[in-house]
Amino acid sequence: MSDRFIDTSVILYLLEDSDKADVAEAVLSGGGVVSVQVLNEALANCRRKANMNWDEASIFLNGIQDLCDVCDLTEDTHVLGRALGAKYGFSVYDAMIVAAALTNGCTELLSEDMQHGQIIEGGLKILNPFRDKM
Known part of the structure; x- marks a missing residue:
């Protein structure tokens, strides 16, 4: 498995015609890990918003x-x-994303929705892949 966990926010930019879509495509072309939760959230957005x-x-x-x-x-x-939600103040869904990343041995969590650079439990770094590219 990859050491990069990809949050739903990154995947959803693939549905847009924007610079962020190009960044998301580059991120995903390098592979990573997603959880069933990420797929479910993406599905809900595909159906409802797209x-x-x-x-x-x-x-x-x-x-x-x-x-x-x-x-x-x-x-x-x-x-x-x-x-993790109680300790770090994450929303329910973000807490489950972070937990899935940690449980699967990831060292990076690529997300636009959480604090860029934050280190979780000494081993998982949250990175916003759009931060320096926009």
Whole structure:
């Protein structure tokens, strides 16, 4: 598995026609890890915001799954996520993303939604891939 976990926010920029879409494409071309939660969040946005039908959303997400390793959500991930949320003040969904990254041995979490440069539990660094490229 890769040492980079990719948050939903990065994936969703692929749906835009913008400089951020180019950055997201470059990030994803290097592979990474996503969780089932990330796929679910992306699916919800494909359907609701991008107005994709089920087939279109499936094709889009199959492409993500071809580029990234997908990790399961487990009870251990959930328990860790609750502890991280309480400790660091994350939202519920961000806490579960961080927990999935840690549980799967990732050292980088690529996200636009969290504090750039923050180190979690001494081993996971949050990086905003759009920060220096815009």
